[in-house]
Amino acid sequence: MTDTQNPTVSTPTPPDTATKVAAVVYNPIKVDLPAIQAVVAAEQAAAGWGETLWFETSEDDPGQGATEAALAQNVSMIVVAGGDGTVRAVAEAVHEKDVSLALLPSGTGNLLARNLKLTLDDLEHSIHSAFTGEDRQIDLAMIDIRRGDSKVDTHAYVVMAGLGLDAKMLANTDEELKAKIGWLAYVKAIAIALRDKNQLRLKYKLDATPVKHIRAHTVIIGNCGTLQANVLLMPEAAVDDGQLDIVLLRPEGFLSWAQIFTKIVWENGVLSRTRLGQKFTTKEVKALNYIKGERFTMTLNHPEAIELDGDEFGEAVAIRTWVVPNGLTIRVPVESTD
Numbered sequence: 001m002t003d004t005q006n007p008t009v010s011t012p013t014p015p016d017t018a019t020k021v022a023a024v025v026y027n028p029i030k031v032d033l034p035a036i037q038a039v040v041a042a043e044q045a046a047a048g049w050g051e052t053l054w055f056e057t058s059e060d061d062p063g064q065g066a067t068e069a070a071l072a073q074n075v076s077m078i079v080v081a082g083g084d085g086t087v088r089a090v091a092e093a094v095h096e097k098d099v100s101l102a103l104l105p106s107g108t109g110n111l112l113a114r115n116l117k118l119t120l121d122d123l124e125h126s127i128h129s130a131f132t133g134e135d136r137q138i139d140l141a142m143i144d145i146r147r148g149d150s151k152v153d154t155h156a157y158v159v160m161a162g163l164g165l166d167a168k169m170l171a172n173t174d175e176e177l178k179a180k181i182g183w184l185a186y187v188k189a190i191a192i193a194l195r196d197k198n199q200l201r202l203k204y205k206l207d208a209t210p211v212k213h214i215r216a217h218t219v220i221i222g223n224c225g226t227l228q229a230n231v232l233l234m235p236e237a238a239v240d241d242g243q244l245d246i247v248l249l250r251p252e253g254f255l256s257w258a259q260i261f262t263k264i265v266w267e268n269g270v271l272s273r274t275r276l277g278q279k280f281t282t283k284e285v286k287a288l289n290y291i292k293g294e295r296f297t298m299t300l301n302h303p304e305a306i307e308l309d310g311d312e313f314g315e316a317v318a319i320r321t322w323v324v325p326n327g328l329t330i331r332v333p334v335e336s337t338d
Contacts, residue, residue: 020077021050022102022130023070025090027057027082030106036081039127047131057082062311063089071097077331079130083107084159088309091140091328092156102130102331108228109310111159115224115239116330129333138239140327141223146318148303157223157308158328161321164200164218164304165249201301206246207293218249221296221321236292242325246296248289295322 024040026033040052053073055066063082067090070078080090081104090101104127105113105120116138119125143161146152199215222245225237237245296319303315 019048019050021053021073021075022077022079023053023055023073023075024079024081024104025055025057025063025066025070025086026080026104027063027086027106030083030086031081031104035123036104036127039124040079043127043131049131052079057086057089062086064093066090067093071099075099077102077130079104079127081106084109084111084309085311087112088155088157088159088311091158095140095142095156095324095327100135100329100331102126102133104130111224111227111309112239112330114228114230115159115226116332118332125333130331133331133333135329136240136332137326138328138330139223139242140324141221141244141321142324143221143308143319143321145306145313145316146320148315148317155308155313159224159309160220160222161309161319162218162220162307163298163300163316163319164216200304202298204296204298206291206296209293214248214250216248216250218247219298220247220249221245222247223323234290236290240326242323243292243294244296244321244323246291246293248291250287250289295320297321 022040022044024036026036037054044050044052053070053075055070057063057066063080063086067078071094077100078090078094079102080087084107086107087101087103094101103110103113103116103118104123105118110120113120116136119129138158141157141161142154143157144152144154199217200219201215202219203211203213205211220233222234222237224239225232225234225245227233234245234247298320299318300316303317306313306316306319
């Protein structure tokens, strides 16, 4: 694999200052590189862009280093070819940079692309939209994670951060099975995670509200609301509303889990999608609480596993997360005026 800190790419002769240049940051495990290169070559020429630069991620560098190398070449756009983890890493590196991101969905989840309602599994359309589309501003979520040794590291995420069942599920996911059957591999992982009866004991503060002490099975903080299989976990979440949506799962037995399943899969996923169906939705259930705000701080009574955009991020004893309104620029297809 290419060393992304010193990428062995053939840098073209510097183009005219008016010529835009794109970079592709790609996960070699997730993509068919020759196919992407062929489509990019055709689309960049048709759009009048300069020669695209290529930067490969690696196990040691999921995308930040590759992106920084691309930014050093003064590119105007970065095409992200990889899964949710690659998108998150690139978004973290371009935070506060004047560059747009184009998504080339290539993983199992592709959750940001799903929430933006972008085309999936269509290489030509995605790359064409990158070179001919328009910019859309969306929110970016930032998080400080405090570890057991009191060290704090800061990251970005574009979809969701989770503790409890959410993080344990990822830890139990069979990657080989996931590669074969996709998101259905999570079903087995969830079944394993549900055997763990431990609850999170925590205190949290949302914006300027008083501190609350609760027990919860799972805490998920979302910048987006839709999961795989079109499951709508957070029906009010939007990528450009300047707020975070937080869901607290607090089941106390089988009936509570049944309430959660009904609320998320049936009401959120089916009824809430139509005006008529919305009339039949129920009020918030005790086992499933939704809160919303710009800044969320949480302290746990012992270290708990945490995930960001589907990747494990070790254990946390406390987190502080906030939203950066319009913190990320995404390339989207130009809307038809017909």
